[in-house]
Amino acid sequence: MSAPLLTVEDLNVSFPGRGGITRAVRNASFTLGRERLGIVGESGSGKSTTGRALLGLISHPGVVTAKTMRFGSDDLLACTESDWQQLRGRRMSMVMQDPKYSLNPVRKIGQQIGETCRLHLGSSRKDAEQRTLAMLEAVKIRNPDMVYHLYPHQLSGGMGQRAMIAMMLVAEPDFLIADEPTSALDVTVQNEVLRILDDLVRDRGMGLIFISHNLTIVSSFCDRVLIMYGGKIVEECAAKDLHKARHPYTRALIAAAPSLDVQRAELATVTRDPEWLL
Amino acid sequence: MITVKDLSVTFQNSGRSIHAVRGVSFDVAPGETFGIVGESGSGKSTVLKAIAGIIASSSSALEVDGRSAAKRRSREERRLMQFVFQDPYASLHPRQTVDDILREPLIIHGIANLDEKVSAAIADVGLSPQHRFRYPHQLSGGQRQRVAIARALILRPPILLLDEPTSALDVSVQAEILNLLSKLRRSYSLTSILVSHDLGVVAHLCNRIAIMQLGRVVEVVRAGDLRVGAVSQAYTRELIAASRGFTRAVT
Numbered sequence: 148m149s150a151p152l153l154t155v156e157d158l159n160v161s162f163p164g165r166g167g168i169t170r171a172v173r174n175a176s177f178t179l180g181r182e183r184l185g186i187v188g189e190s191g192s193g194k195s196t197t198g199r200a201l202l203g204l205i206s207h208p209g210v211v212t213a214k215t216m217r218f219g220s221d222d223l224l225a226c227t228e229s230d231w232q233q234l235r236g237r238r239m240s241m242v243m244q245d246p247k248y249s250l251n252p253v254r255k256i257g258q259q260i261g262e263t264c265r266l267h268l269g270s271s272r273k274d275a276e277q278r279t280l281a282m283l284e285a286v287k288i289r290n291p292d293m294v295y296h297l298y299p300h301q302l303s304g305g306m307g308q309r310a311m312i313a314m315m316l317v318a319e320p321d322f323l324i325a326d327e328p329t330s331a332l333d334v335t336v337q338n339e340v341l342r343i344l345d346d347l348v349r350d351r352g353m354g355l356i357f358i359s360h361n362l363t364i365v366s367s368f369c370d371r372v373l374i375m376y377g378g379k380i381v382e383e384c385a386a387k388d389l390h391k392a393r394h395p396y397t398r399a400l401i402a403a404a405p406s407l408d409v410q411r412a413e414l415a416t417v418t419r420d421p422e423w424l425l
Numbered sequence: 426m427i428t429v430k431d432l433s434v435t436f437q438n439s440g441r442s443i444h445a446v447r448g449v450s451f452d453v454a455p456g457e458t459f460g461i462v463g464e465s466g467s468g469k470s471t472v473l474k475a476i477a478g479i480i481a482s483s484s485s486a487l488e489v490d491g492r493s494a495a496k497r498r499s500r501e502e503r504r505l506m507q508f509v510f511q512d513p514y515a516s517l518h519p520r521q522t523v524d525d526i527l528r529e530p531l532i533i534h535g536i537a538n539l540d541e542k543v544s545a546a547i548a549d550v551g552l553s554p555q556h557r558f559r560y561p562h563q564l565s566g567g568q569r570q571r572v573a574i575a576r577a578l579i580l581r582p583p584i585l586l587l588d589e590p591t592s593a594l595d596v597s598v599q600a601e602i603l604n605l606l607s608k609l610r611r612s613y614s615l616t617s618i619l620v621s622h623d624l625g626v627v628a629h630l631c632n633r634i635a636i637m638q639l640g641r642v643v644e645v646v647r648a649g650d651l652r653v654g655a656v657s658q659a660y661t662r663e664l665i666a667a668s669r670g671f672t673r674a675v676t
Contacts, residue, residue, distance in 0.1 A: 189595040304465070333464035333622065334667040341671045360595065367670030403600035405629035407652055407668065413604055414629070417597035 151178040152322055152354040153201070156215035160193070160200050160378075163208050171196040171209075173378040173424075179322070183348060183355045185369035185386060187362055189400075193378035194358045198324045201356070202241055203231040218322065237267040240315040244327040246307030250299040256283075257295030260314045267318040282313040286343050305336035309343065316347055323348070326358045341368055362389065362401060374400075377424045396423055426584065426616045427453040427476065430486035434471050445471045446482070447640040453616055455583075460631030460648075461620045462664070468640040469620045473586050476618065477508050490583065504534055506584035507577035512593050513569035517561040523547070523572050524557050530580050546575040551605060567598035571605065578609060585610075585617040591626060603630060624668045628652055636661045 160172040172193040177184070186194045200211050201218075203226060216223040218239065226234070243249040251259055260282060261275035270278060276295075283291035286309040299307060308328060315323060325344065329337040345368070348355045359365050365372055366389040374382040374397045382394040392398055402415035434446040446468040453459040463469040475482035476489075478498055487495045489505055507530075510516040517526055527543045536542065547557055550571040561569055570590060577585060590606070591599040607630065610617065621627050627634050628648045636643045636658070644658045654665055666672070 189597060335464065335663060338667050338671055345671075345673065362596075363668075363670040367672065400596055403597050405600075405603065405623075405625040407625050407628055407665065410649075410652065411629070413607070414600035416600050416604065 151180050152219060153179040154215055154217040155201070156213060158197065158200060158211070158213040158216065160196050160205055160209060160211050163210075171378050172200065175375075175378075175380050177373055177380065177383070179354045179356060181352050181354050182371065183345075183357055183369040185357045185359065185365035185372040186375060187359055187365050187372060187400075188375035189360060191377075192375040194375050195326050196378075197375070198241065198326050198356060198358055201324065202235055202239060204241075236263060236320075237318050238320050239322040239324070240318070240320045241324040241326060242308075242311050242315050242328045245331045246299065246302070246304065246311050247331075249311060250307060252299050254298075255295070256297055256299065256302070256310050260310070260317055263314055263317050278317055279313075282317045283310070285316075285347065286310070286313045287339070288313075304332050305340060308332060308340050312340070312344060312347070316351075319351060320353065322354045322356075324356045324358065327360070328357075329364070330359070330361070337364070362404060366390070379424060381423055394423075395420065426455040426457070426490060427459075427618070428486055428488040429472075429476065430484055432472065432475055432482055432484040432487065434468070434475050434480060434482045445640055446475065449635075449637075449640075449642050451635055451642065451645060453618060455616055456614050457633065458610065458617045458619060458631045460627035460634035461618065461637060462622060462624060462627050462634060463637035464622060464664075466639075467637040469622075469637050470588050472637070473508075473588050473618060473620050477506060477586055478503070479508075500534065504580050505582055506586055507580060507582045508586045509570075509573050509577050509588065509590050511589035513566055513573050514561075514593070516573055517569055519561055522558050522560055523552075523564075526561075526572060527576055527579055530576060534580060536580075542579060546579045549578065549609070550575040551601075565598075566594050567601060570594065570598075570602055574602075574605065574609070578613070581613065583614075583616060585615050587617060587619045589621055590619070592621065592623065599626075606630065624651065624664060636664065 156176045158172055158175040159170065162169045162171060175197055186197065188194045199205055205211050213224060257279050260279040264270040264275040264278045280291045280295060283294055288294050288306065288309055302310060329340050332340060357365065357369055366386050369386040372384055372386045372389055373380045374394065376396045382392055382397050384392055399415060399417040403417055405414060430450045432446055432449045436443045436445055449472055461469045461472060474480045478494065484495060524543060527546055528539055531539050531542055544554065547554065552568060552571055556568065591602050594602060609615065619627060619630055628651050631648055633645055633647055634651055635645045638660050643660050644656065646656050650656060656662060
């Protein structure tokens with residue numbers, strides 16, 4: 148692999164609060180090439196916070212520090228708010244969990260996607276419309292002309308999530324973060340949406356960070372996986388070797404999930420060891 | 426224990442009729458755990474609510490413990506079955522302490538020895554006495570779901586209806602709640618119906634499973650058959666394949 152797209156060294160995110168400082172991410176280091184990198188963990192493990200920090204979306208009073216945070220030739224640590232505006236949407240973007248909350252409910256789908264083109268690519272109204280329709284087709288929406296004129300509430304969950312992906316990819320970013328992009332969807336729809344994401348990432352040679360709590364999806368979809376616990380990356384492994392994971396937390400997580408293949412009288416529960424956080 | 430025959434539920438929405446459940450039939454034997462799986466909108470939760478009598482339904486027979494449950498139910502009949510809902514954040518009153526929450530069903534049904542029963546119910550679901558006077562916001566998601574289970578079981582119902590009891594929880598917490606449910610099921614020989622979208626969860630907990638799609642039961646299979654894929658319908662096969670994870674088409 149050539150030089151990585153993204154290099155992160157010793158990333159820390161903390162939030163001051165009444166009870167002292169909460170360290171949401173602790174000394175996380177990783178790199179991302181043009182590949183699918185999964186981040187798994189339970190609620191509060193810092194996986195989404197890591198994603199948000201990479202996009203400069205941690206707002207006051209949260210504090211982000213790192214030794215290195217590089218994206219291509221840009222030093223993300225030195226970015227000003229206007230630098231971020233140039234990067235976000237154009238060169239990096241993020242698909243969130245629930246299309247119901249991340250699409251603007253009072254604007255038509257087509258207008259929302261077109262806005263990205265006009266803002267980041269300087270497209271004319273006509274060009275934006277063409278790009279939007281082409282993108283809707285690329286995310287396998289059967290009837291782009293109709294969907295262009297619909298409002299978000301008129302779409303199903305799966306269609307809404309496709310529209311979100313279209314909006315994020317229309318400016319052709321180099322790097323995409325998908326934060327639980329399929330958790331709100333039914334299993335059969337889930338796989339269709341993953342397939343679309345997979346094709347687009349491969350065809351456009353993008354780097355993808357895929358955040359999820361679902362070990363089955365991550366191990367079958369990603370190339371590499373980071374397992375986070377309490378803000379720390381406790382283990383990194385190839386996705387296909389996840390079942391051979393060594394860290395006791397990863398092993399416990401795998402054992403705790405009821406599986407279709409193995410019948411167990413009782414599920415293993417996770418006994419947390421304070422040493423994991425040291 | 427539970428007999429459902431030709432159950433249908435229709436909702437009226439701005440002049441249109443929506444058939445949420447169409448002619449569903451099944452039996453649940455005493456002590457059995459019956460699972461219902463399906464995707465959103467398949468009518469699985471609606472079936473459960475119709476059995477509980479929370480929503481109106483029509484059927485040729487709806488019997489619970491040998492008695493018809495299709496008419497208006499007496500307090501005694503309602504005590505036979507209790508419900509645990511999906512979201513422990515939404516199903517507990519935010520301004521009531523755990524103690525208030527557990528006391529209410531006892532008061533409604535005129536049961537004595539409140540104090541003793543409440544503390545026994547708290548111990549039963551693996552909470553400690555210190556949780557008794559806490560409010561829901563002071564508890565974690567798993568602890569709240571334990572309170573919801575305690576509330577359902579405090580009346581000692583023979584039947585427990587579970588609507589996605591673990592889908593709002595993390596895997597490690599889900600494992601604890603599922604273990605708790607199997608333990609309680611054994612100690613109180615409960616008959617239960619579990620609705621879930623997760624095939625792993627139903628196969629783990631249930632004896633037989635109904636697969637629903639668009640308001641109909643596609644088929645009813647034994648948990649063992651579901652595990653080995655010995656199913657007859659294409660839709661069931663599709664669900665099984667999808668829940669085993671993403672498959673990249675070989676090109």
